[in-house]
Amino acid sequence: MQLTPPPRRWTIPLGAVLVHLGIGSVYAWSTLNRPITAAMPSLPWWGSPPYTTFTSALVLLGLSAATWGPWVERRGARMAARLAALCFASGLAVGAVGLHLRQPLLLFLGLGILCGIGCGIGYIAPVSTLVRWFPDRRGMATGFAIMGFGGGAFIAGHANAWLIERVGVADTLLV
Template identity: 45%
Template sequence: MSKRRYLVAIGGILLHLMIGSVYAWSVFTGPIAKQTGWALSSVTVAFSIAIFFLGMSAAFMGRLVERFGPRLTGTVAALLYGSGILLTGLAVQLESLPLLYIGYGVVGGLGLGAGYVTPVSTIIAWFPDKRGLATGMAIMGFGFAAMLTGPIAQNLIAGIGLVPT
């Protein structure tokens, strides 16, 4: 069990690295506002909605992880967050601010909540003797994501444009 639990921890950290890309939203706000003509403050509201729904869904997602397991809840998280990102691109293309709020804010936020809780509760279960370490490892990926995804997103926007990014 010793080696396997570290693989579970690495998987959880990687999942948090992916969903932690929510912190790169500030890189997108200026280009989205410029391309669509929306006020910058209107674009930033999408982030607030996403974080709200992250918290709301995280509140009940832990129970679902216990009931259905991390594989199902992790898959749901990926589908929701991925769909939210796709809807965000569509919202920018269609210049639909309500779709941005629904796509990135609601759908993406629900995926974030599911994706946040799934690895935390799973890693803690695999490290009952080191709960603090387990929690720290799980959350570490979420924080590192801002450092990694922000510059990547900036380079992609500069290189291939906003919508393909």
């Protein structure tokens, strides 16, 4: 006898898409490159947004997803989503403070390190949860998560450009 999956399982993809909409904004950071460079024209090579900061964030996305995966499985998706949100949001805030203070190390620490770790943890939590809740539709479940990540880049790209014109790049990170 096969059990019918509970109807509430269809709320899980919504949560996964929302988490990935937030962290997917990492792929829209190219909209921040020129404004950051204009705000801090004397950035050292290791603080340059298009290179080391963004690259570090993506490397840490992969490393943290791989290394934190077992923790996510033990502690659950809710705890992982909270930690991801804390890391990602604090990374944006630290990056904004770095821009306000013209401190490239804070910019790198926030956008490159903390945001990267938040992205990795935030990426793995919804994917593992969706695959568990949809064993009969694993491809669809993974597709929801990927859709959220891509959608986050799309929304953030437009939102960043709009906000930078109105409040500046540092405050755009805070928003």
